Amino acid sequence: MKHVLEFEKPVMELREKIAELKRLTEDSEMDLNEEITTLEKRLEKLEKDVYDRMQPWDRVQMARHPERPTTLDYIDYLFTDFLEMHGDRLYGDDEAIVGGIAKFKGKPVTVIGHQRGKDTKENIRRNFGMPHPEGYRKALRLMKQADKFQRPVITFIDTKGAYPGKAAEERGQSEAIARNLFEMAGLSVPVVCVVIGEGGSGGALGLGIADKIFMLENSTYSVISPEGASSILWKDSSLAKKAAESMRITAYDLKELDVIDDVIPEIRGGAHRDIEAQSERIGEIIEQTIEELSKQERDQLLEERFHKYKKIGDYTFIDI
Numbered sequence: 583m584k585h586v587l588e589f590e591k592p593v594m595e596l597r598e599k600i601a602e603l604k605r606l607t608e609d610s611e612m613d614l615n616e617e618i619t620t621l622e623k624r625l626e627k628l629e630k631d632v633y634d635r636m637q638p639w640d641r642v643q644m645a646r647h648p649e650r651p652t653t654l655d656y657i658d659y660l661f662t663d664f665l666e667m668h669g670d671r672l673y674g675d676d677e678a679i680v681g682g683i684a685k686f687k688g689k690p691v692t693v694i695g696h697q698r699g700k701d702t703k704e705n706i707r708r709n710f711g712m713p714h715p716e717g718y719r720k721a722l723r724l725m726k727q728a729d730k731f732q733r734p735v736i737t738f739i740d741t742k743g744a745y746p747g748k749a750a751e752e753r754g755q756s757e758a759i760a761r762n763l764f765e766m767a768g769l770s771v772p773v774v775c776v777v778i779g780e781g782g783s784g785g786a787l788g789l790g791i792a793d794k795i796f797m798l799e800n801s802t803y804s805v806i807s808p809e810g811a812s813s814i815l816w817k818d819s820s821l822a823k824k825a826a827e828s829m830r831i832t833a834y835d836l837k838e839l840d841v842i843d844d845v846i847p848e849i850r851g852g853a854h855r856d857i858e859a860q861s862e863r864i865g866e867i868i869e870q871t872i873e874e875l876s877k878q879e880r881d882q883l884l885e886e887r888f889h890k891y892k893k894i895g896d897y898t899f900i901d902i
Contacts, residue, residue, distance in 0.1 A: 587643045590851075593632050596625050633850050636800070639823040641832050642808060644800035645779045649854040651861075653680055653695030653738040656778065659861035660868070661686055661693060667724060669716075673753060676717030678709045678741070679789075681724045686736070687869055692728035694721045694789060695738030698779075712745040715758035718788045722762050725769060734772040734872050737789040742807060744785030759788040766791035767887065772875035774868055776846070777801045777833075778853070793887050794871045795841075797833035798864075799848040803841070804831035841894055 586594045600621045603614045636644070644650070657664050661684035668675040681694035698711030705711075721737075728735050744755055766773060775792035781803035797803060806814075808822035811829055815821075830836070833845040846863055853860040875883065 585648050587640070587647065589632060589636070589640050589643070593625070593628055593851075596621065596628060600625060629850060638826040638829075638832050638835075639808070641800045642802055642822075642826050644852050645802045647852060647854055648700060650779055651853050651857045652700070653697050653740060653778070655857055656738060656861055656864065657684065657693060657695075659858055660865050661691070664693070668720070670719035670723060672719055673716045676709075676714045676720060677707055678711055678713040678745070679717035679721055681721055683733070686734075686865075686872075689734075690731075691734045691736055691872075692724050693736045693738075694724055695778075696741040696785075696789065698740060709745055711741045712743060713741065713785060713788070714745050714750045715753045715755045718744075718758040718762050721789060722758075722765055725762075725766065729769050729771055732771055734774065734876070735769065735792075736868060736872075737773070737775045737792065739775060739777040739781045739786045739789055739803075740779035740801075741782055741785045742780055743782035744788065756784075759784045762788045763791055767891075768884065770880045770883065772872055772878075772883065773887075774871050774875070776864060776868070777803050777842075778864075780807075782807060791887075791891075793875050793883065793890070794843045796844050796846050796864075796867055796871075797836065797842050798846050798853060798860075799833055800852055801833055802831045803833075803836055804829055839894075 600618060603618050603621070606612055607614045607618070657680075664682055664684040666680060666682040670676075678697060679694065680697045681692065684691055684693050686693075696711050696713065697708050699705030699708045725735055744750070744759060746755075773792040775790050775795045777786070777790075777795070777797040779798075779801055780786075781790070781797075781801065783805055786803065804811075808826040808829065808831070809819045812821040812825040813819045815825065830839065833842065836842045837845050844867070846867055848863075849856045849860050878886070
């Protein structure tokens with residue numbers, strides 16, 4: 583792997599040692615099979631200890647892994663005949679959000695997602711996955727088209743947040759996100775959302791109003807980044823690890839809080855280790871969910887979507 587996270591280093595060092603012994607065995611007459619077997623058993627135990635006991639900050643780092651699969655990666659594995667559409671018909675095209683028509687298991691769907699880059703050049707092109715208003719308006723255009731032609735909508739969330747720059751604010755960033763929230767709540771077709779990386783603030787919510795919301799095991803979903811939260815709470819962004827632990831932003835925390843519907847297990851070590859296998863896991867969940875939602879009448883779909891969001895959080899009605 584090109585990029586190794588701090589908590590993964592013991593695992594990677596042991597893997598490299600095993601690989602080196604295997605090379606020596608192939609290149610010479612030395613019999614190191616016994617040593618290799620012993621180290622492989624130790625590696626299996628170490629991986630279990632490291633990856634099955636990840637802390638919130640470890641998952642934040644995993645969600646930000648530069649090799650983590652993006653929306654377009656999953657589109658390649660999960661969908662066929664993908665036709666990407668561009669532009670919001672108001673201002674321009676935003677490459678931080680990609681979307682279009684595709685076939686999923688032979689049936690037409692609309693797929694939309696945040697798109698970040700995997701290197702500096704692509705990140706600049708994609709604005710590091712932080713959309714401008716035209717990105718959300720493009721997404722809304724595609725969703726309305728899906729509603730018109732009765733195609734299920736599948737969204738992938740992977741953004742630090744909407745772009746907070748002056749130009750984005752001038753073009754109505756907040757209004758664009760709010761409009762998406764309003765319109766998505768009333769779509770008459772099944773909407774399925776999968777958080778595949780970071781789900782940051784309103785930038786994530788702009789694609790996140792759905793009948794069912796799933797998160798990959800090592801993704802995060804929060805109102806603000808741990809660095810931002812620690813800056814506000816303790817005036818020190820270096821306390822991000824502490825903030826991540828208290829914010830409850832991991833998939834398992836949010837499942838416990840009923841913010842999301844379920845957690846999709848990841849390949850041990852992260853989705854980037856086997857994109858094809860990870861895509862299969864995501865595909866199974868999406869297929870099952872769309873099949874269930876498609877059986878519902880429009881009124882039932884809308885009513886259950888309304889109650890889904892109404893029951894999030896604790897509150898009390900007071901008669902005045």
